[in-house]
Amino acid sequence: MTTRFAPSPTGLLHLGHAYAARFAHDLARSAPGGRFLLRFEDIDHTRCRPEFYDAIENDLRWLGLAWDGEPLRQSDRHAAHADALRQLQALDIVYPCFCTRREIREEVARMTNAPHGPEGPLYPGPCRRLPASERTRRLARGEPHCWRLDVRRAALATGPLTFRDDRLGPFAVDPLLLGDVVLARKDIATSYHLAVVVDDAHQAVTHVTRGEDLLPSTHIHRLLQSLLGLPEPRYHHHRLITGPNGARLATRNHALALASLRQSGLAPNHVLARIPD
Secondary structure: OEEEEOOOOOOOOEHHHHHHHHHHHHHHHOOOOOEEEEEEOOOOOOOOOHHHHHHHHHHHHHHOOOOOOOOEEHHHOHHHHHHHHHHHHHOOOEEEEOOOHHHHHHHHHHOOOOOEEOOEEOOOOOHHHOOHHHHHHHHHOOOOOEEEEOHHHHHHHHOOOEEEEOOOEEEEOOOOOOOOOEEEOOOOOOOHHHHHHHHHHHOOOOEEEEEHHHHHHHHHHHHHHHHHOOOOOEEEEEOOOEOOOOOEOOOOOHHHEHHHHHHOOOOHHHHHOOOOO
16 A cells, blocks of 8 residues: 655645645555655646745654655656656647636636536637647747647547545546646646646555545546556545634645644644544
């Protein structure tokens, strides 16, 4: 059994992170020879800060959550992410998207029945409908673009897929749930969806544990695993830790940061006692 805790070094860890890390840690330690890995999801260089790498490691050590091996940084894995993107390009199931965010908002506003997903409006698809000759011409001109997954074509290539969540039960994959997601951004040659799938396989992660807010993403991840010939891990989407107002904890809430709780004099066992089993 191999689990991982994969925070982004964009801020300090809070109680929600402590719950996610402890869940993955304890699950791995419950199995003979189980491994608990630490991975920094740091592909977004515009938001990551050097000081947060050490802060995250210090918080985990303080909580008594020891990881196996050296932490992996996704920013060191861009060559592998680019190779995966090339594989998908060869399958003709991705396309360049030249739209700006403003153009996408305006296109959605013009539509009477704009597609929506769990997180709001989905990409309405103007670049999916571009002729191949126009795509080639605009790429040759060096126009800024991202790469999107054509989920309809991807679904035809994979056929029906399923996954099982150890807490929530079986799911039939809905390829259209999140629309044509970005696999490589204009400023970063990958995305969360592509990097997490490639790196979970690279690290031989057998059990993906994460918050239930990421459950919709699993539909896309199963598509990518099938297309890239990667193994399917088991999943467990645990519930989220919320604040006094019922809202999900956020990194910007410094009052509940583990560093703040530590500085207030709380012992690690008292902090862990504040999160559910």
